[in-house]
Amino acid sequence: MRPNELSPLFALADVLKGVGPHVVTLLKKALKLPPGVTQPRVIDLLWHLPTGVIDRRAEPTVAAAIPGTIATLKVRVLKHKAPPRGNTKAPYKVSTEDETGRLDLVFFRAERSFVERQLPVGEERYVSGRVERYGETLQMAHPDYIVSPDHRADLPLLEPVYPLTGGLSGKILLKAERQALHRAPPLPEWQEPAWLKQQGWPSFQEALRRIHHPEDAGDVSAGSTPLQRLAYDELLANQLALAIVRESFKAQRGRPVKGDGRLRERIAAALPFKLTNSQRAALAEIEADMGAPRRMLRLLQGDVGSGKTVVALMAMTTAVEAGAQAALMAPTEVLARQHAETIAPLADAAGLRIGLLTGREKGRNRDELLSRLASGEIDILIGTHALFQDDVVFHDLAFAVIDEQHRFGVHQRLALQTKGGGGGANMLVMTATPIPRTLLMTHYGDLEVSKLTEKPAGRKPIKTLMLSTDRLEKLIARIKANVAEGAQVYWVCPLIESSDVSDLAAAEERHAHLTQVIGEGVGLLHGSMNATAKDATMAAFADGNLKILVATTVIEVGVNVPNASIMVIEHAERFGLAQLHQLRGRVGRGSRESFCTLLYQDPLTKTARDRLETMVSEDDGFIIAEKDLELRGGGEVLGARQSGEAEFRVAGGANFSDMLSAAHDDARMILASDPDLKTERGEALRRLLYLFECDEAIRLFRAA
Ligand code: ADP
Ligand code: MG
Numbered sequence: 108m109r110p111n112e113l114s115p116l117f118a119l120a121d122v123l124k125g126v127g128p129h130v131v132t133l134l135k136k137a138l139k140l141p142p143g144v145t146q147p148r149v150i151d152l153l154w155h156l157p158t159g160v161i162d163r164r165a166e167p168t169v170a171a172a173i174p175g176t177i178a179t180l181k182v183r184v185l186k187h188k189a190p191p192r193g194n195t196k197a198p199y200k201v202s203t204e205d206e207t208g209r210l211d212l213v214f215f216r217a218e219r220s221f222v223e224r225q226l227p228v229g230e231e232r233y234v235s236g237r238v239e240r241y242g243e244t245l246q247m248a249h250p251d252y253i254v255s256p257d258h259r260a261d262l263p264l265l266e267p268v269y270p271l272t273g274g275l276s277g278k279i280l281l282k283a284e285r286q287a288l289h290r291a292p293p294l295p296e297w298q299e300p301a302w303l304k305q306q307g308w309p310s311f312q313e314a315l316r317r318i319h320h321p322e323d324a325g326d327v328s329a330g331s332t333p334l335q336r337l338a339y340d341e342l343l344a345n346q347l348a349l350a351i352v353r354e355s356f357k358a359q360r361g362r363p364v365k366g367d368g369r370l371r372e373r374i375a376a377a378l379p380f381k382l383t384n385s386q387r388a389a390l391a392e393i394e395a396d397m398g399a400p401r402r403m404l405r406l407l408q409g410d411v412g413s414g415k416t417v418v419a420l421m422a423m424t425t426a427v428e429a430g431a432q433a434a435l436m437a438p439t440e441v442l443a444r445q446h447a448e449t450i451a452p453l454a455d456a457a458g459l460r461i462g463l464l465t466g467r468e469k470g471r472n473r474d475e476l477l478s479r480l481a482s483g484e485i486d487i488l489i490g491t492h493a494l495f496q497d498d499v500v501f502h503d504l505a506f507a508v509i510d511e512q513h514r515f516g517v518h519q520r521l522a523l524q525t526k527g528g529g530g531g532a533n534m535l536v537m538t539a540t541p542i543p544r545t546l547l548m549t550h551y552g553d554l555e556v557s558k559l560t561e562k563p564a565g566r567k568p569i570k571t572l573m574l575s576t577d578r579l580e581k582l583i584a585r586i587k588a589n590v591a592e593g594a595q596v597y598w599v600c601p602l603i604e605s606s607d608v609s610d611l612a613a614a615e616e617r618h619a620h621l622t623q624v625i626g627e628g629v630g631l632l633h634g635s636m637n638a639t640a641k642d643a644t645m646a647a648f649a650d651g652n653l654k655i656l657v658a659t660t661v662i663e664v665g666v667n668v669p670n671a672s673i674m675v676i677e678h679a680e681r682f683g684l685a686q687l688h689q690l691r692g693r694v695g696r697g698s699r700e701s702f703c704t705l706l707y708q709d710p711l712t713k714t715a716r717d718r719l720e721t722m723v724s725e726d727d728g729f730i731i732a733e734k735d736l737e738l739r740g741g742g743e744v745l746g747a748r749q750s751g752e753a754e755f756r757v758a759g760g761a762n763f764s765d766m767l768s769a770a771h772d773d774a775r776m777i778l779a780s781d782p783d784l785k786t787e788r789g790e791a792l793r794r795l796l797y798l799f800e801c802d803e804a805i806r807l808f809r810a811a
Contacts, residue, residue, distance in 0.1 A: 108805070109797050115290040116150040116798070123149065123286045125279055137272035137280070139756060141800060150798070152287040153315055154756040156334070157267030160324045161251075163235045164264045169245060170207035172238045179235040179252075179262065182210055184226045189219060198248075201226050203234070210238075211246040225253045233259055265321045288319045297791035298339070299773075308336035329760055338758040341799055342770035345755070347792065348801035350774045353404075354782070361402030361533060364505045366394070366428030370457040371421050377456035378417065380563060385409075386418050389557040393422045393535060396555070397506065403533035409559030410728040411539045411692025412566065418559070419508045420450055422535060427459055427486045431505030434488045434532075436495075438511050440465045440638045441645050445666060446510070447489045454487065464490035464499065467638045508535045539692070539728070540685055569674075569695040571703045571723045576677070582704060586655070586673065587625050595648065595671040596655045597693055601678030617677070618657040628654035660686070669697035679705035679722075680715040684731050687722050756799075 109117065120126050120134055134147040138155045165178045172178050182203035190197035199217040203210050203226075212234060214222055226232060236250040252262050269280050293312050296303070309317060314333035317326040326333050375382070382390070389407055396403040409415045423433035435450075437443040447463045454461045462476050462485040479485050483502030488494060536554075574582060586596055598621065600614040618631040630644045630653035647653045649668050656671075674694045679687060687705070695701040705719050721734045758766065781789045796805050 109802070110794060112292050112294070113794065113797055115292065116148070116153070116287075118149050118290075120147040120149055120152060120283065120287075123152075123283045125282050130275070130279060130283070133272055133275040134280075134283075137270065137275050141756070149287045149290055152284055153291060153319070155269060155284070156318060156757065157269050157321075157327050159268045160321055160327050161266040161268055162264075162324055163252075163262065163266060168207040169205045169210045172210075172245060174238055174240040174245065176238060177236065178238050179233055179264070180210060180238075180247075181205060181231060181233050181256075183231050184228050185209075186228060187223065187226070203232070209244065210234075211241070211244050212250060213241075213246050213248040215248070231256055233262060235262060265324060267319060267321060267327055284319050288315060291315050294794055295787070295791040297788060297795045298336075298343075299788075302773075303336075306335065306339075307332050308339070309333055311336070311340065330762070334757070335762075335766075338755075338760075338763075339766055339770060340795060341755055341758045342767050343773055344795050344799035344801050345758075346767070346770040346774035347777065348796060348799075350778050354778065356402060356404060359402050361400055362505065363400050364397040364426050364429045364431060364533065366425035368428070370424045370428050370459065373457040374421065374424060374453050377453050382417070382421075383414065383559070383561050383563055385559045385561045386414055389418050389559055390421050392555075392557045393418070394425055397422070397425060397533050403535070403555075405535050405555045405557060407535055407537045407557050407559070409537075409539065410562070411689055412562060412696060413539075413559040414563050415510070415537045415539070415559065416446065416449060419510070419535065419537060420453060423487050423506055423508060424457065424459065426506035426533075429505065431503045432480075432483065432486055432488065432501050433506040433508070434490075434494055434501070434504060435508045435510065437489070437491060440467065440491055441641055441666065442510065443489055443491045444642055445645070449667065450487070450489065459486045460484060461487045461489060464488055464493050465638065466491060466493050468493070504532045506533045506535070508537065510537045511539065539689060540732075567695055567698075567700060568726060569691055569701040569703050571691065571705065571726075573679075573705045573707060573719050573723060575709050576706050577709065579706065582675070582706070583621065583624050586675070589673060590625060590628070590654045593670075594673055594699060595651065595653075595668065596673040596675065597671055597690075598655055598657045599674070599676045599690055600657060600659055601681055613677075614657055614659050621655055621657060625655065628652070630656050632656055632658040634659055660690070666693055667696060668693070670699070672697060672699035672701040674701075674703040675706060676704070677706045678708060679719060680707045680711060684718055684721060684734065685728070688728050688731050691722070692728075 121128070121131055126134070131147060134151075135145075138147050138151045140147060140151055144151070161177060163177055163179045165173075165176065167173070167178055167180065169180060169182065172180060182205050185202040185204055188200040188202070190199055195216065199214040199219065199222055201212040201214075201222065203212060212226065233252070233254050233256065234247060234250040235252040236247045238245060238247055240246075251266075254261055263281065266281065267284070269277065269284065271277060271280065291312055293310075296310060298308070308314070309332065314336040317323070317333040318331075318337070321327050325331055389409075393403075393405060393407070396405055407415055407418060419435060423435065426433040435446060437446055443463065443465050447461065450461060462480060464473070464476060468476060476485070477499060480488060481500045481502055488501070493499070586594075590596065598617065600617050614631060614633050618629060622629045630648055632641060632644050632648075636644070644653070644656070645666070648656045648671070651670060672694050674691055676682065676687065676690055682690070691703040694703060703722075705722060707715070707719060711719070718734075721731060725731050725734065777784075777789075777792065784790065784793055793805060796802070
């Protein structure tokens with residue numbers, strides 16, 4: 108359905124010259140591909156923005172060239188001087204000159220035939236690179252470019268510099284970027300002409316050209332007009348898509364869902380605790396929404412351990428009291444199973460029938476589950492995103508809860524809101540991450556928020572310590588003693604940034620090491636294990652058969668094992684503070700005194716130290732998020748993966764939130780005057796939505 112004129116941009120990158128399977132693999136690493144996209148496409152190259160330019164415009168004579176600067180010189184090749192045979196350290200030199208002086212081109216470990224081909228004696232060449240003085244002579248080591256006079260136009264006089272990944276050459280990427288740029292078609296303008304003029308922004312195509320083929324170094328610097336234009340395009344696409352989804356969500360008549368409290372009472376009686384005031388207040392807000400004839404979309408925000416699950420269960424029970432069904436979706440299989448396990452005894456007490464559906468339920472079991480769901484013999488269905496597969500049909504779904512929502516990407520969220528639950532089901536979204544307003548806007552447009560501000564009584568504070576990895580062995584010895592006394596330990600392995608070593612390898616290594624020192628009872632949990640193995644490991648840890656659980660960050664959200672009282676996080680300096688807080692929230696849930704040790708690698712930067720010290724002194728997730736904002740500035744509040752900006756490809760930086768507000772208002776105005784995007788500008792805006800892959804929003808128009 109995507110307009111044909113955009114097809115060249117959505118072709119796979121390997122249609123470009125010089126982009127073979129090997130380069131594709133490298134591009135996958137270098138480009139930030141959106142969730143769900145596995146192969147780099149032409150458009151992904153266009154969203155991969157240069158971080159600066161190399162200015163090769165200085166074209167001095169040899170005599171006038173300034174040592175230490177980048178220059179482009181026109182020289183004649185005089186002679187080649189190969190290094191003495193057997194001396195691999197000496198460079199291969201090529202002397203050249205112009206009317207004003209001599210310039211030596213220097214190649215270390217050069218492939219002789221290559222140099223000879225590039226620089227034939229007696230011919231003229233343009234060479235571009237850093238000029239240096241070496242004793243009396245002027246030289247250029249490994250020129251970046253060597254071209255003959257008739258290929259002079261190939262020399263990028265202002266060369267954009269792109270973020271690379273190991274093995275990917277800047278030249279190959281540049282060549283691919285140039286080709287990508289040529290594929291960008293002129294498109295009808297979707298921005299308001301007056302607004303464009305006021306901002307001094309170029310057209311979309313022109314903006315891309317000025318960024319990827321700059322004629323002015325300023326075009327590539329942060330906050331340049333072409334960059335702002337693209338950033339605003341992206342934000343407008345995002346806000347427009349959200350507004351469209353939200354409108355269609357609201358337009359669906361909700362149904363008032365009212366319970367009589369009889370089942371909730373039984374659950375309350377079965378709980379070993381009383382609800383906190385916060386929980387009660389949130390529940391009242393949720394139930395008021397459910398009881399109203401509008402379709403509900405509400406966020407329940409509460410720090411780790413604040414008890415969101417039980418609020419969700421009570422609200423789901425309300426739906427069941429009203430004679431309907433409810434669903435609870437978790438981001439991972441482990442969490443879905445855990446929810447099912449915690450909810451099962453309470454559900455039993457109230458006579459609720461629950462079902463569990465993840466990617467793993469297959470064949471007969473799955474069929475049977477689905478038929479019971481369809482006939483209404485299941486009251487509450489718990490699962491992963493498998494819940495939203497097409498053949499999952501509810502008898503009468505009135506209420507859907509989505510847990511730990513920040514784990515899902517923007518497009519998944521759009522999908523959930525459009526098809527999620529279907530039939531006008533009320534939705535409650537739960538998150539432990541304090542979400543700043545800007546982030547809420549980028550994720551949802553507008554929505555109501557309930558907050559759990561107090562923790563259940565009797566929670567013991569968690570002692571947090573910082574420890575240099577130099578003292579690792581001491582720590583392990585102490586943990587060995589703790590384990591002997593019955594303590595259980597989470598050991599989280601570092602997030603690896605370089606792609607040389609995988610998270611998994613690091614976790615495996617630590618697992619082997621701890622097993623060696625401590626002996627039996629050390630388990631390993633990581634993302635690429637299959638579901639059965641994951642469950643078995645989690646279950647063994649929950650039952651106390653495993654004493655130490657070495658894990659990659661798969662345990663980050665939601666997991667609840669009250670007896671676990673020690674959390675060790677390796678390379679804590681690499682995590683976002685919100686993520687550390689989430690991880691730490693896995694302990695301090697039982698009666699044991701709890702500890703969280705943040706292992707770090709010396710030397711720490713001042714900011715890194717301040718951040719870790721914040722973790723030591725603070726235990727309030729909201730304050731931690733604010734501190735993180737202060738220390739790291741803008742985009743990284745929640746750790747790259749969770750931050751709102753991180754989900755954008757172009758938008759970000761200093762005026763992010765102002766731009767976002769403008770785009771928010773713009774989107775509302777557009778939809779108010781052209782709700783079906785039928786006008787000329789509306790048609791142009793549809794292309795914008797496709798460009799930024801908000802197809803989900805467009806599908807709504809087709810349905811309508
Ligand atoms: P989160 O908000 O992080 O999802 P959970 O719902 O997993 O937190 O709850 C954390 C723990 O607190 C669970 O063991 C739960 O049974 C317990 N809990 C929830 N509410 C209360 C309460 N009001 N009093 C005591 N414990 C509670
Ligand atoms: Mg939870």
